[in-house]
Amino acid sequence: MTDLFSLTEDQLAIQEMARRFTADAITPKAAEWDETKHFPRDVVRQAGELGFGAIYISEEMGGINLGRLESALIFEALSYGCPSTAAFISVHNMASWIIDKFGDDQLKQRYLPQLVGMEKLGSYCLTEPGSGSDAAALKTTARLEGDHYVVNGTKQFITGGGVNDFYVTMVRTGDPSNGGGGAKGISCLVIEKDQEGVSFGANEKKLGWNSSPTAQVSFDNVKVPVENRVGAEGDGFKFAMAGLDGGRLNIGACSLGGAQRCLDEAIAYAKDRQQFGKPIADFQNTQFTLADMATNLEAARALLYLAAAKVTAGAPDKTRFAAMAKRLASDNGSQIVDQALQIFGGYGYLRDYPIERFWRDLRVHRILEGTNEVMRMIIGRDLLK
């Protein structure tokens, strides 16, 4: 287990590298990406050159093979500049990891060399219009015909939809009338963007996360070779959930990074802004608000680092801890950004300052990778089992 109270030299070096990259390549541009809904393909590629597209992929396959705590440090740093771009990179990592962890050699050799450096990009397709929280009720079908599956259905809210190249997609191979209707009937296929019958909806108009494209992905009689199946038939839901342990840590880390940025901005603003003849930092109300923000941020960070160490170690309670950490980091993150906005007063509400962008970006972390209500279900179920 990692020492929770001090980062190692290697961890500090990784954190420093990610912070420098963020300061140089992300922070100066993030507001413009948000405003123009620009997907920064070039910067994502640069992140890939640093290994950030394959953070926990084996070195054998070209990844940098770090633990989940190191991954959290990277996403926290990236999110300090732009939560939306950071989270996009997290989803790519989750999709690639599923291939690396559960795919056979030919599948890994075919896709990972293109994914690790982010020359090609990966999406994770679980959610459907009729199944969000109840993900195991998904209806996209994959019917086996000789050496290929025929896939039909629609995936909803797909990060990278229409932009990304490879779609790690959960499909129903089981027959619902014969016991294959729930989680056990789900398999995982890698589907390519250019395959006949694959189409995309328009980029969704969202409250935030504007640098990260989100779109519906539809499959109309798409022929997918059997070799594109990840692992065995019926194991897809297991892989999807395993991917989410790491995804939830990363999203939680993105909340921490965004909240840290807003805390830092609020401290600087409070020292500078004068009202009633003195800096607003002199009012006890401001000091107490900053104190609560910092306390809640550190509490969430400590739990997230602990959960990350548990996921790396494969601890039996890792899923519960990942859920607890995501729930706390995204709830606290949202609250901290809101408190920062209050300290900024009317200026916090203007696009001239970064707070409102973080306020919009961090809000969605309470919804995706499982809503925070679903996190509570996972935690409660594990406590009572």
Ligand SMILES: Cc1cc2nc3c(=O)[nH]c(=O)nc-3n(C[C@H](O)[C@H](O)[C@H](O)COP(=O)(O)OP(=O)(O)OC[C@H]3O[C@@H](n4cnc5c(N)ncnc54)[C@H](O)[C@@H]3O)c2cc1C
């Ligand atoms: C910007 C964005 C990007 C996304 N990217 C991806 C992606 O790349 N891949 C992907 O597969 N999905 C993605 N998602 C989908 C996301 O994971 C779902 O939105 C999320 O799981 C919730 O599903 P839903 O929106 O259908 O809400 P619903 O499941 O309909 O939930 C609605 C409300 O009911 C509550 N609720 C539901 N069931 C219960 C219950 N049993 N007990 C208590 N409360 C309950 C929920 O907590 C929520 O508050 C993305 C979503 C967004 C917004």
